[in-house]
Amino acid sequence: MSEGMFEEEDFTPRQVDWRLWRRILGHLKPHPRAVITMTGCGAILAGVEVCLPLVTARIIDAASGLDGRERASEIPGWGMLYGVMLAIFALLVLLFIRAAGTLATGVAFDLRNGCFRRLQALPFGFFDVRSTGWLVARVTSDVTKVTGLLPWLLLDVFWGTSMLVGILIAMFSVEPGLGLAVSIIVPPLALSTWWFKRRMLLSSRRMRRANSRLTAAYNETIAGVRTTRMLAREEDAAAEFHEISGEMRSWSVRNALQSAVYLPIVMSLGSIGVGLALWAGGVRVQESTGLTLGTLIAFMQYAMLFSQPIQELAQRFVDLQNAQAAAERVQELLDEAPAIRDSEEVLAAIERQAATPVEGRAPDGGDPEIDTVRFDGVGHWYVEGERVLEDVSFELRPGTTLALVGHTGSGKTTIAGLLARWYEPTEGRILVDGVEYRERGLDWWQSRFGVVQQVPHLFTGTIRDNVRYGRLDATDDEVRQVLQRVHALDFVERLEAPDGGDLDFQVGEGGERLSIGQRQLISLARAFLADPPIFIMDEATSSVDAETEASIQDAVESILADRISVVIAHRLSTIRRADQILLLDRGRVVERGSHEELMAIDGRYRRLYLDQFVDEEERRLLS
């Protein structure tokens, strides 16, 4: 389990947030048939269960003939009815579980699609403060938790209330006095259920918290094996662990003890109900008020029937509270509005262009060609008050390369992110041919970029899938051509695996079956295939071997020749060749110029360059 700023699960109990649950129930709308089946089954089931004791009573009376008449001939009739009711019961079970399946899986499907769609639209700022594991859990386990509950909530609310009301109606219409006697057990039953379920809810939460501490402790034990031994603190660690496992033990035991008290109480109350029915009913039988033994037995059954619906209703209530945090997170994700999106004006322009296309215009109605991109006094912060970029200005033109140089955290990546409009500047402007880039279509602008990242990510799938990610309709020939250009075709053609080699080679999760250098080449090929007018490259220093690097250098150069390119540069070769170099320090441009100019100043750039030189050489020597 990964933990981070958003990770800690909230274990404190809260009130049931009915407004939230109403919205969650709203997701049932597309499945009206299943909802009707669920609720209908619940009600009919309750009806059958309430009527069964009465039918049994008729059978007993007919068989015993105690009311003085010979009614044995009625047995087959009542028996038949009894059998039919049981068959209906089984059929209803079949129906409602299937409907529950339709509901649970259907709503889960919709919610997952919704969440996934939303995640594709949210800006990077959203992802920066949330770990991937946390987000994955929203789409997977949280959705399961919420949707797994919904059908049973529906069923039990209808079944449980119908049962309670049904039993009361049946008892009071048959024999009000006896009904009253038996229903005395309902208030204590409901009260104790409410009291215990609440306590069990709390202790089960503490149990889960203890459990997550336990998992974290194991994680530490496993990952820190060497450190623990180096510090020779195995015994202290074992003692600390013993505390944590003890906490888990005590809360689990407490939870079990609560249920150990609760269940006997419920059973005893049921038995007392039977005794009450026997007493009040027996008196009536003795007084020959017409109450038959069969009916008496029916009331004794009713006494035992009360506890189940009360327990189920309480359990659903507990489930609601348990799933509330998950429901909140899922609903929040669905409600999260993308902070970066097209303005009304831009949307209108896109619509106009779509309705009446003007020849030679971009989809947003603007100029499709890009001649200059200008940063004009751009500043940025991710968290208010913590400025990461300040007053950065530069101009980009096709055929020129801008190199960004500086230490980690100096703002290089932020500049790239702003350029691609993954973030928007909090100060200053970014102008595309003189037009503020927020006045152009987001989709159009972002489709102008090719981005090659430092840690290249490949998707699970084949080499072909990954290269074609740059252009989905590329043919195998085109894929091979572009691989050839980045000098990757040789190694790709040598790839072999039982599940397919060459272009069919499965790269594994994140590309794990390839070396990082190979992944970089594939991601470069992918970007080249897309053929965009603007390139952003975030270089890595050491992942491609020197030979390959030299040969792809030419390819990169020929590709960048007539494009705008911004390189977050680490390699000296790249830095030297750039037309313009910005040296950044804590979000400010501290030196700018060409390599020769900057070396001549004998400032920070020179020192940084020489450091990098020594570093690269040492690395090469010791690899």
Added chain:
Amino acid sequence: MSDHHDSKPTPSRSRIFRGMWSLMEGDRLRYGLALASLLAAAGMLYLVPLVPQAVIDVVLGGEPEKASGLSWQVVDLLGGRERVADALWLPLLLITAIATVAGVFTYGRQRWSAIASQNTARRIRDRLQDRIQRLDMRSYDRLDRGDLLQRCTSDVDTTQVFLSTQVVEVGRAIVMLAVAIPIMFVIDWRMATAAVWLLPLITGFSFFYFKKVRALFKDKDEAEGRLTAAVNDNLVGIRVVRAFNRQDHEIERFRPRNDDHRRLDARLYTVFSTFWSLSDLLCFMQQASVVLVGAWLLADGRILVGEFYFFFAAVGMYLWPVRMAGRIVAEFGKATVAIDRIEEILELPVETEVESEPERIPDDGSISFRGIGFAHTPDQPVLDGIDLEIADGETVAIVGPSGCGKSTLVQLLLRFYEPDTGHVEIGGVDIRTLDRHDLRTRVATVLQQPFLFSRTIRENILLADPGADHASIEIAAGEACIHDSIQRFDSGYETMVGERGLTLSGGQRQRIAIAQALLQKPSILVLDDALSAVDTGTERSILEAIRSRRGRHTTVVIAHRLSTLREADRIVVMSGGRIEASGTHAELRDRPGLYRRLWDIQSSLEADDDRPLRRGEEASS
């Protein structure tokens, strides 16, 4: 209950039972008490419907003379027929009393089984934790961490549920039946037969159904895995998705996986719907056979209404536990696999202790590696005949290409591994005769990727010497050049780090670990590439601080940078598991070899430019 789970071989049954038995140690009495309470509670529970039976047949019914002896006994217990007829609240009292006693036994059963099983679970957890931290390192290296964590968490949970719930539930079903059957046959054999004849079918159906559909659960779990992987793949690569503006494509790709998962999940519901409805139908048939046979016997006058009631109530008491038992038994396989997986870890070898009384660790911090040979696998030697003497108080730097065996050498010094040939001495004493704790307390080591625990920075540093005061912590942090950075954190030394805390950079982690090592006041300090993420300026300050403590400890530094190596008294160049050269900076600089080539890089710059190179001085920000 042996069970073929996936591709794993069937775990040995005797091993599992032996393992279980030893894990139950200390709580066996509680398990026994739980079993006894279970029996008592079951017995008492059947007494409850006996009371209405007696009252109906003896007092309320028209044929008291036909009532069974059992019924008469109950009524006599309450004071005879007349007395009960006058005071029908007496049976209520009796029922309440029986129910209360049954309740107390039920409570006892749950209490003892909960405490015993939770104690067992805790014992397993503690043993696993302790075993893991004492594992022989070769065994540890072979383990898959994710799998190990799973064994510690979900496998223990499975075992605990097995002991506290599953065994008890099956036991309850058996006991309920075992108590009910004799009573029922005593009352009327025909009714008794009608009340049990379908039970084998009901249990068997649950058992075989769940055995059969288990593959479907696996399919669904796999689909869930694929779904998770798909979301994860997309989110990890979200920058690539955006870079290529492929959001719609991703949504299209996600849909079939989502749909696949839905289909398999829905299939499980269908499977369940069939199971529950059929199994309900079987149970109802069992109930109906009681009602119909009862009605027939009743009409014939061969049983009484009260007896009819008893059978009806009794069936309702054991029917559902018996049905569940079939399903639980079908899932026992899971528990045996889990127990086996736990046993596997508990049986792995641990680091061996010194057999005889360990030697006292010498104050002298000199180190001798004598003819060391080491291999992880026989055909790939990592170290091949290493002889190296390091004097007390000396600073030795080791350099060499990656994979040359530098780190392994250090790990041998700590006795994480034992050399295949040769031995290591500290202060002239073979380290195999030393207590491991003593050894590791005297040799402080900082790894390239140090591990910090989930606690505050102060607590992490303190782990090296729990008794140290804050001033010495700050001194150590100062020497490790991390004090100022710590002061800049909002909570300073109280900042939480590790998995649940602030994410630190590699360099910050390395420096905190160095502070920790310095606080340990070791006689030997080992830095295993522990300055790799620290910039050169800071590196120099740290090395100077360590140097100024010289005389207090021997220092071994594994490094990549010339700037680090130069600080040492002696430099050892390793290659392919052997020592290639050894000497001072001046000696090695003048000899051809790796060190000379490193030196050439630097000197080429200086030749290129006569301005002095002051490397990375402001880089420490």
